[in-house]
Amino acid sequence: MMREMLRFYIDGKWVDPVTPKTLEVINPATEEVCGHISIGSAADVDLAVSAAKRAFEQYSQTSRDDRIALLQSILDEFAKRHDEIAEAIMEEMGAPWGLAKEAQAASGPMHIKAALRTLKTYEFEETNRTTLVVKEPIGVCGLITPWNWPMNQVAVKVAPALAAGCTMVLKPSEIAPFDAMIFAEILDAAGVPAGVFNLVNGDGPGVGTALSQHPGIDMMSFTGSTRAGVAVAQNAAPTVKRIAQELGGKSANILLDDADFEKAVKSGAGDCFENTGQSCDAPTRMLVPKDRVEEAAAIAASVAAATIVGDPRDESTEVGPLVSELQWNKVQGLIQKGIDEGATLAAGGTGRPEGIDKGYFARPTVFANVSNDMTIAREEIFGPVLSIIPYEDDDDAVRIANDTPYGLSGYVSSSNLERARKVAARLRTGMVHINGAYADSASPFGGYKQSGNGREWGAHGMDEYLEVKSIYGYDIKN
Numbered sequence: 001m002m003r004e005m006l007r008f009y010i011d012g013k014w015v016d017p018v019t020p021k022t023l024e025v026i027n028p029a030t031e032e033v034c035g036h037i038s039i040g041s042a043a044d045v046d047l048a049v050s051a052a053k054r055a056f057e058q059y060s061q062t063s064r065d066d067r068i069a070l071l072q073s074i075l076d077e078f079a080k081r082h083d084e085i086a087e088a089i090m091e092e093m094g095a096p097w098g099l100a101k102e103a104q105a106a107s108g109p110m111h112i113k114a115a116l117r118t119l120k121t122y123e124f125e126e127t128n129r130t131t132l133v134v135k136e137p138i139g140v141c142g143l144i145t146p147w148n149w150p151m152n153q154v155a156v157k158v159a160p161a162l163a164a165g166c167t168m169v170l171k172p173s174e175i176a177p178f179d180a181m182i183f184a185e186i187l188d189a190a191g192v193p194a195g196v197f198n199l200v201n202g203d204g205p206g207v208g209t210a211l212s213q214h215p216g217i218d219m220m221s222f223t224g225s226t227r228a229g230v231a232v233a234q235n236a237a238p239t240v241k242r243i244a245q246e247l248g249g250k251s252a253n254i255l256l257d258d259a260d261f262e263k264a265v266k267s268g269a270g271d272c273f274e275n276t277g278q279s280c281d282a283p284t285r286m287l288v289p290k291d292r293v294e295e296a297a298a299i300a301a302s303v304a305a306a307t308i309v310g311d312p313r314d315e316s317t318e319v320g321p322l323v324s325e326l327q328w329n330k331v332q333g334l335i336q337k338g339i340d341e342g343a344t345l346a347a348g349g350t351g352r353p354e355g356i357d358k359g360y361f362a363r364p365t366v367f368a369n370v371s372n373d374m375t376i377a378r379e380e381i382f383g384p385v386l387s388i389i390p391y392e393d394d395d396d397a398v399r400i401a402n403d404t405p406y407g408l409s410g411y412v413s414s415s416n417l418e419r420a421r422k423v424a425a426r427l428r429t430g431m432v433h434i435n436g437a438y439a440d441s442a443s444p445f446g447g448y449k450q451s452g453n454g455r456e457w458g459a460h461g462m463d464e465y466l467e468v469k470s471i472y473g474y475d476i477k478n
Contacts, residue, residue, distance in 0.1 A: 005035065008200045009188070010048045010051055010200070013194070017044055018040075021039045025092055027094070029360075039202050040201055044200045046214075049169055049216040055193060055196045067162060074192070085108065085179045086101040087100070090320075094322070094360070098317075113441075114159070115160045115461075118458055118459050122163075122459060123135075131475075132475070133470050137164045139167075140168065145171070148278040154179070164465035169200060174202060180199065181201075212235035229245045229247045246280070247408075249409060250377070250378070250379075251283050252285045256412065256423065258415045261292065265288075265299040269303040270307075271283050272386045274319075285401075288389070290392060297366060309361055322360040327360065330382070335383075346388075348365030348384075365386070366385075367386065398427065407428050410432040420434045431445065442457070
């Protein structure tokens with residue numbers, strides 16, 4: 001299917017860009033053009049921000065019940081187009097059909113439902129002696145989302161912003177834009193008032209910078225690389241707007257010596273390769289006792305060898321392509337760097353998997369005997385590459401895990417829950433998974449250090465879109 005989606009959604013209407021400029025969207029599995037979008041400019045951002053500012057005056061005053069009804073309407077409309085969104089994600093960023101349908105597209109309603117649950121019980125007011133403390137919508141929000149989990153990141157920003165009473169301008173990734181445009185059609189069909197949600201496609205230097213710098217934007221929510229997050233913060237600083245960022249990661253997966261080793265290694269390797277390794281919280285550094293490195297490498301290598309890489313449309317495919325030629329080249333360079341720096345290549349390596357001669361496919365790769373100062377242990381590869389790092393004891397494992405500029409997620413496996421809890425408590429990360437526990441959409445998602453600031457998901461995610469006001473003398477009681 002060739003998708004021609006050349007308009008922007010501004011003030012409740014699909015409109016042409018101020019200055020026509022198109023961009024090809026590439027299907028990474030075929031390297032062929034699968035559609036076109038328009039690339040916007042500061043002029044388009046101005047129109048969208050003006051619409052959002054006008055809409056804020058009325059939408060910010062809507063009741064909790066009004067917003068609950070609106071979110072429920074969005075859920076109902078989303079259900080009608082769930083598979084269409086999955087199809088778009090599969091085409092634009094290469095997620096295998098099962099992942100696209102059951103995880104990528106399904107993350108949209110998951111976050112809308114989470115925002116609904118939060119909204120129903122959220123305390124917008126509290127009384128402190130004679131003072132009323134209220135939480136009010138912050139205003140017009142600029143939302144910039146990435147290509148790796150496109151619908152996930154759109155929904156996790158748009159849903160709590162709507163629940164809080166904010167209006168917004170979304171810039172989805174220009175690499176994977178189609179699912180967000182279908183989402184805009186869903187919001188329109190659901191009756192989101194004109195100007196409350198606006199979408200302008202574009203690149204970072206153009207639309208992203210214009211949003212971050214715009215004096216009419218009250219807060220920026222950005223998900224992407226740490227490098228780009230720094231640019232957003234710098235551009236936003238002169239207008240002193242709030243910044244919420246979910247950035248890179250290099251998460252450690254600590255296998256303690258009493259863990260169910262085969263289960264933990266298989267699970268950890270599989271989680272690393274999922275989504276072709278293109279997840280910010282992927283467990284890319286596997287820390288194992290030094291006398292069990294060869295054992296771990298053999299198990300992880302068997303997982304890599306058994307992982308089916310191929311056409312996303314084939315239902316047996318487990319890992320699709322990397323998102324772009326640029327990303328493929330980056331991953332290939334880092335795999336070669338691991339070889340050059342002396343890590344033991346236990347599985348995979350450079351080049352495409354055997355039998356594949358087209359598409360941005362990479363080989364699931366396992367390195368053993370990695371030291372934490374190697375490039376593959378320091379940099380976020382964003383590909384299906386696992387680094388196995390030896391450690392001496394629990395203290396050494398914690399030291400290595402924390403020896404990174406990132407602090408998004410961590411993983412600990414042990415047959416002793418109390419021991420795992422103690423290790424988890426020492427990790428300088430925004431999240432820790434004990435014994436393979438899944439993330440919880442009601443609990444905060446975000447990181448320490450250069451993995452960002454602010455939180456998404458649940459009540460903490462709602463907080464990002466609210467200002468706090470004290471009204472003194474509200475109650476005359478003593």
